[in-house]
Amino acid sequence: MDITDVAAALLSALLHAGWNAAVKANRNPAQAMTAQMLLGAVLVVPALLWSGLPAPAAWIWIVASTLMNVLTIAALLRAYELGGFGLVYPVMRAVAVLLVVPMAAALTGEKFGPAALAGIVVIALSLGVLALDAARDQAVTRKALAWTLAAGLGTAAYIMCDAQGVRASGNPWAYGFVVSITNAAAMCWRQRRQGPPWRQLDGQWLATLPIAMASMASYLLILWVWSHAPIAPAAALRDTSSIFAILIAVAWLKEPFTRTRILAVLMAAAAVPLLRLG
Numbered sequence: 001m002d003i004t005d006v007a008a009a010l011l012s013a014l015l016h017a018g019w020n021a022a023v024k025a026n027r028n029p030a031q032a033m034t035a036q037m038l039l040g041a042v043l044v045v046p047a048l049l050w051s052g053l054p055a056p057a058a059w060i061w062i063v064a065s066t067l068m069n070v071l072t073i074a075a076l077l078r079a080y081e082l083g084g085f086g087l088v089y090p091v092m093r094a095v096a097v098l099l100v101v102p103m104a105a106a107l108t109g110e111k112f113g114p115a116a117l118a119g120i121v122v123i124a125l126s127l128g129v130l131a132l133d134a135a136r137d138q139a140v141t142r143k144a145l146a147w148t149l150a151a152g153l154g155t156a157a158y159i160m161c162d163a164q165g166v167r168a169s170g171n172p173w174a175y176g177f178v179v180s181i182t183n184a185a186a187m188c189w190r191q192r193r194q195g196p197p198w199r200q201l202d203g204q205w206l207a208t209l210p211i212a213m214a215s216m217a218s219y220l221l222i223l224w225v226w227s228h229a230p231i232a233p234a235a236a237l238r239d240t241s242s243i244f245a246i247l248i249a250v251a252w253l254k255e256p257f258t259r260t261r262i263l264a265v266l267m268a269a270a271a272v273p274l275l276r277l278g
Helices: 003-025 029-051 056-083 085-108 114-135 142-169 172-190 197-201 205-226 231-238 241-252 259-277
Strands: none
Touching: 003 029, 003 205, 003 231, 003 241, 003 259, 029 172, 029 205, 056 085, 056 142, 056 172, 085 114, 085 142, 085 231, 085 241, 114 231, 114 241, 114 259, 142 172, 142 205, 142 231, 172 205, 205 231, 231 259, 241 259
C-alpha cells in the first residue's frame, strides 16, 4: 500500500474511534446514532450537486450495502444486549477482518504477499487480545457469541459491497454521499417506532453535528482508499479504530492502561509497517 493510503486509512480509523466514543458517551446512544446519520445525510445532499450521482453499475452495490448495514446493526445491538461493548466490538471487527481476506480474493482476485497477510492476522489478533481482556470481567454466552459472529459476517459483507460499489461508481465521493443518505433512511425506518425522523434531532443536533462530520470524513476517506488500494489490508488498518478507542479512553476518560491493552496497541503498531510492505 502507498504511504498516502496507509495514512488515510489510519486517519479514518482515528475518526471512526472518535465518533463512536462520542456516541457511546451520549446519554441516549441510539438517538445520537440516528441523529448523526440524519445530519450526515442532510450535509451531503448539497454536495451531490457537485459530485453528481454514481454510475448505474454502482446502484446494486448501494442497495446491497444499505441492506447489509441494517442487518449488521440489528445483530450488533442484539449482541451488545447479551455481551457488552468491550467484548462484542473487537470480536466482531476481528471476524470481519479475517473474512474480508477470502472474500476479496474470491470477488476481486486480490492476492496478498506474506507481509500483508501477516499484518492482517496481527491486527485480528490484537482485537482478539482486547476481547479476551473484556471477557475476564463478563460471562460469554453462546447467544452473545452467535450474534457477534453474525455482526462480523455482516460487517465483512458491507465492506465488500462498499469496496465493489465505490470502484463501479466512478466517483468515491458520489458513492459515499448516496450511501450516507440511504443508510440514514434505513436507520429512520428501523427507528420508526420512536416517531418521525425530526424527533430524533430533539436536543441532539448541536451535540451530534461534529459527530456527523467526523463519521462522514471517516467513511469518505476509507472509500477513497478502497477505490484503488487493496481492500483487505485497508480494512484491517481501519479496524485499528478499536486501538484508537483504547487510547481515547485512557487519555480522556482516565481508564487504566493495562498490560493487555499495551500489548494490543503494540501489536497493532507492528502490523502497520507489515501492511505497508505487503
